Amino acid sequence: MTIATRRIKSSFTAGELAPELYGRADLRAFENGARQLRNVVIQPTGGVARRPGLVHIATLPGQARLVPFEFNTEQTYLLVLTDGRLQVFLGDAEVASLPAPWSTAMLPQLSFTQSADTLLLFHPEMPPQRLTRSSHTAWSITPFVFVREPFHNFARNVTMAASATTGTVTLTASAPVFSSLHISRRFRLKGQRVVIASVAGPQSATAVVEDPLEDTLATEDWQEATFSPVRGWPVCACFHQNRLVLGGSRDAPNRLWLSRTGDLGDFDGGTGLDDEAIEFALVSDQVNAIRAVFSGRHLQVFTSGTEWMVTGDPLTPSSIQLNRQTRIGTAVDRQVPPVDVDGATLFVARSGRGVHEFAYTDVADAYQANDLALVARHLVRDPVSMAYDQTARLLHVVMADGSIATLTLYRAEQVTAWTRLETEGAFRAVAETEGRVFALVERFGSFRLERFDATMGLDAALAGSSFAAQDRWTGLTHLETRDVGVLADGAPRAAERVQDGAITLDPPAATVQAGLPFQHVIEPLPPALGNATASAAAPLRLVSATFRVLATPALEVDLGRGVQPVPFRRLDTALLDAPPAPFTGDIALRALGWRRDAMAPLWRIEGATPLPLTLLSVTTDMRISN
Known part of the structure; x- marks a missing residue:
């Protein structure tokens, strides 16, 4: 007997699920999850969109650390810390470069905090440094001065x-x-x-x-x-209630120091007056090294083994209270600063396999630390950098293997969806300034500074335009001898090889994008695993699949016979070089053949065409033989 069934997948808000969950069709996440989501991001409404490309900004001298610096709402900078050097970028242009006291080996453990036009940088083997901006092009680095030291x-x-x-x-x-x-x-x-x-x-x-x-x-x-070349220097810092808070040092790893109120260099406890400096140790059943301090609803302290809440309104030597909250622990091999997302503090677990949400609950009058990566454990492996894009509401977490795990998080709407971003080469760091997400990318033996750009469909890309069409486009020295993807006058072209920093187009074009192509993949979970009424061994036939897309010029689909481009419209031979028009609506495709492999997906979207793609839903009509 053959049973006809129709299934509508209208949401991907659970993101890519770990293989360990392929047998858990009873979970709500299974219904809204996917098997693979590569180089795409989840929209809060449930759809999936191809990720932005990366625009090339600069080639760097070596490994780097990216630090955002916001002077005001109109002047936000990106600081690039390399071996013995600091480069300052405003927009996509370098505006300053100056010598610095850190080395490449120190970069992973550098921490920072900002107040107004001053950024303080810390490392357990380096005296704290004070970075000050005088103008766009005038910056200085000087040692931080302790007016009265602890x-x-x-x-x-x-x-x-x-x-x-x-x-x-x-x-x-x-x-x-x-x-x-x-x-x-x-x-x-x-x-x-x-x-x-x-x-x-x-x-x-x-x-x-x-x-x-x-x-x-x-x-x-x-x-x-307390702080010296003999005993080490502060590990981390933040500003809280008009005090500078220092967390841990090499020889005093579990101690906190809070400066005098309004005097960020005075750490003398004096006689214990309300506005004087405060010092204390985190006393528990084991010595946990302080890895980060964060100013939220309370002063939050993240150590190698536990998370703490420091309360007091205001904080004074007599009112301060310290309470241990959770026992997750924070990464110790490098500094991955916590980030604030809607009032919760997100931090990387010491195990390197979790990203936890440290959130306060009024009912319990305490913090909880839920693991946001519980259903996507395979994507979170040894995080090395993290940044939150407030504009797009995306958390980007760079992994040691060079990938980025990107989280779409809408707590009220119950959207917690992970995807994986990849590129030719490896992502090494990420930072965000005013909705602009920068990435440090290692490509072809060198390090490059690049930026995610929604107008780009390629990586390491540059765009250009001219009043009249031209055949030679220069400026691609960073991709010398590489075969690059080309988007000319809005239409994809065949790959071109970069020679002497340029490509030659035939026919010429007035606008061009050139860069490295990247592959996007959208693959659902196997259907038999989500259908408790069907036998895993029962033959199954996909009759048709209907893809609902939004403003999508190109779509490539595999229904079991290889990836094929979807013809949105008849191509007139006179319009072959014209840019494809964005299509919104349903595309119905017929399929043939019976299947017995319960793990095989019914459909798969895969392609590298450098054009936008937004998938809203997929409706599948199937026949199952019992």
């Missing part, structure tokens, strides 16, 4: 004595303390400060007294500067 005793049960109470004195410790790196660094004895002038040995040093000492007796009440 102190800490790193050597318990060790006594120290001074040979005198004023002038130049000799400090003697009961155990090894001093290092040559302590020279010019401060110590405190019973709260009074001295500056190390020279070091004679691990237990003896010469110091200049800044505050007269009480006496010359040996005491355990001494501390050294």
Whole structure:
């Protein structure tokens, strides 16, 4: 007996599902999910659209870190940090370049925070740096100055004595303390400060007294500067309630420091007045290194093993409260700063297999950390960079394998959909400024700065136009000897090879896009897996498939006999070089043949034509033989 059935897939809002879920047809995500979604993005209404292409901006000297810098709503910059250098881009143009104190090896662990026209950069092996903008082309990098620095005793049960109470004195410790790196660094004895002038040995040093000492007796009440070449520098920072918050250091990994209110360089706790600096440790059953601090509804602290909430309205030495919330942990091999999405803080799990949403719930008066990648675990593997595009509402997460997992997230509409973006080469980093998403891409042995552009259908692409049609187009040195895709006067052309930085077109064209093609794939889950009434071994025949598209000039579909272009209209021989007209409506295609493979998809959209594509729904008519 043959059973006729019709199925309508009108939503892809669950995104691409992990293979481990192919047997879970009972899940709601299964109905709205897909087997493959490559180089496409999910729309909140349920449709799927081909991703924007990438416009080429610059070739970089090497590995880089991308940092957004927003001076005001009209002036947003992209900072490109490379080995010993900082490049500043405004729009797509480089406006400044200056030497910098970091190396390539330090880039993964660099963290940053911004206030007004100043950006602070941190690394556990580098003194904090202050980047300041004076004008579009005038930028400076200087060490951040601690007006009053914090102190800490790193050597318990060790006594120290001074040979005198004023002038130049000799400090003697009961155990090894001093290092040559302590020279010019401060110590405190019973709260009074001295500056190390020279070091004679691990237990003896010469110091200049800044505050007269009480006496010359040996005491355990001494501390050294918390941040120094000996003890390391702050790991991360943020601004919260008009204080600069520093999180962790190499030798004090679980401590937090909050500056004096309104004075970002003063970290002296003083006598504990409400506006004075605050310092405390995250005390728990294990020492968890602080990896990020984030200013949200509360001060949020992300460590290698737990997440914390710091409360106090306002935060003062007497009102501050610390509460552990969840036990997920944050990545430790590199800095992937958390991002805010609709009031929730998204962070990368230490396992490298999850992106969690740290969200406060009024009912529980606590934070929860839901895993947004639970049903797409195969796409999230070792994230190395993350940025949120507020305009398109897309979260881009760059993976160590060079792909990007892109999340469409609409919490109220229950849309949590992942897709995978790929390119010829590898994505290495991503950053967003005012709705413009920049990517660091490694191609052909070099690093390039590129930007997602909805008007582009190719990668590493450049576009040009002229008043009159011309056959030679230059400016493609970054793609030398490569075969590139071409869009001429809006119509796709055959691939052309770049020679001497140029391509030659026949016939000539007045507008051209040239770049690397990329393949998009839309493949549904196998039908038998989602149909509990059908036997997995029962023969199945696809009678027809109807694709509803929106403003789509070109579509290529595989119904089991290979990928074939869909003829939207009859092509007149006189119009072969004319740009295809966008089509909106239904395209019905007939199919032939019975199938027994329950894992084989009924249809597949695949192509590299550099034109827009938006798929709204697919209706399939099938016959099943029992």
